[in-house]
Amino acid sequence: MPTAKNQRTCLAIVLAAGKGTRMKSRLPKPLHMIAGRSLLAHVLNAVAIAGARDMAVVTAARHGPVAEEVERIVPEAQIFEQRKRRGTAHAVLAAKCAIKRGADDILVTFGDTPLIRPSALASLRAALADGASVAVLGFTPADPAGYGRLVIVNGELAAIREENDATPEERRIPLCNGGLMALAGDKALDILERIDDANAKREFYLTDAVAIARDMGLKAVAVEAEENDVRGINTKAQLAEAAAALQHRLRAAAMEAGATLVAPETVFLSADTKLGSDVVIEPYVVFGPGVVVEDGAIIRSFSHLEGAHVGKGARVGPYARLRPGADLGQEVHIGNFVEVKAATIEARAKANHLTYIGDARVGAGTNVGAGTITCNYDGVAKHKTDIGEGAFIGSNSALVAPVKVGDGAYVGTGTVVTKDVPAGALAIARTPQTIKEGWAKRLREVKSLGKNSKARKKPKA
């Protein structure tokens, strides 16, 4: 009895054993980043949304960093090693133990195809639910050269013909193989174990699953996706192209959700960036991972945000840097050349110019003057600065942590605060000013005398 569509179980197998030599990098290909996430993380995220509860990742032998990334993102995923690279079907079979667990649907995805959308994977699963044993993701590229062509007969997928083996007529088929496919769990092993390496490359091709399924009297179908969904990455140039395509999607989604992007093509988002409605993002803003901007906040030009939370109606920038752990309350103002790290800035507090706030709390309504620095690091450890509510920190102050400034306290301009300041008190630590009447005038008179004059000495104070 086939299970109802929404109850079907799903195993996703992610092939990530590629050498990625054309990336010319020490970093394994699946760990390259776009939009703040590794290629592998994008794929794992998509298969999870498409309903895969069981995940298997196939890595090359001794690919520790890839395995670490899998463990970081989906700790329950199982990792399999493909010791020798002998083709895509061979790689899928490395996860044989997982296949044997008997999921209804098996999704085969690639660790270098990060733009795959959950909806495309869901269409593959729907095709299985409708009775197909193999469902292949097809696409119609502007230039089909190099891709396998999908041969459709009577609405079913008859074969995947690699370009080298195709007749001139078959080469005119616009629908190409995107590489990703879904297999019915109860047929998968039977199909996969019949695939051989009788081809020029002596590899076990997953694409052969189509013809084999047909020979077994099973149904194979093609599901069409956008070219971007199946965009594979082999080079740094393709990495940049995929990043650009993803930015396009993310910007469109942010605007759809009600954010105003004044010049969308200059704003760089992370896959997990969350922008509320009526948020305004001015031109040239970069979002690293982990940023949430609440409704009505404005991020002005040339700001960089990462791991930060921006409260409702807050104003950030221009030229601000919010680093991980920056948490801005409602209507906070963080202005130009202000850096905030691991610090909570409570509602309506302001730091408008040239300031570093790290490992700190700034209480509600407090004003932090220009050039204020929290000296959080003593060369060995980090320490906390705690500033209460409604306080006033004069310009060019240094707060040497650990230190506390109480509610409503004042810190005089230029003070180096090394001891706690009680609530409502004034702390001031600077050399008292002296006035020397007429000194400047006397200096100019002396300077204007002849070069060789003996009187060319500075006036006495």
Ligand code: UD1
């Ligand atoms: C594959 C398809 C091709 C399709 C193209 C779309 C096959 C045989 N061919 O070709 O029809 O048009 O994708 O981009 O499937 N991998 C392993 N172990 C292996 C071999 C590959 O893990 O032994 C992984 C790679 O890391 C990669 C994925 O499988 O993530 C696809 O392999 P790749 O060599 O890129 O296949 P293509 O030649 O691009």
Ligand code: MG
């Ligand atoms: Mg490829």
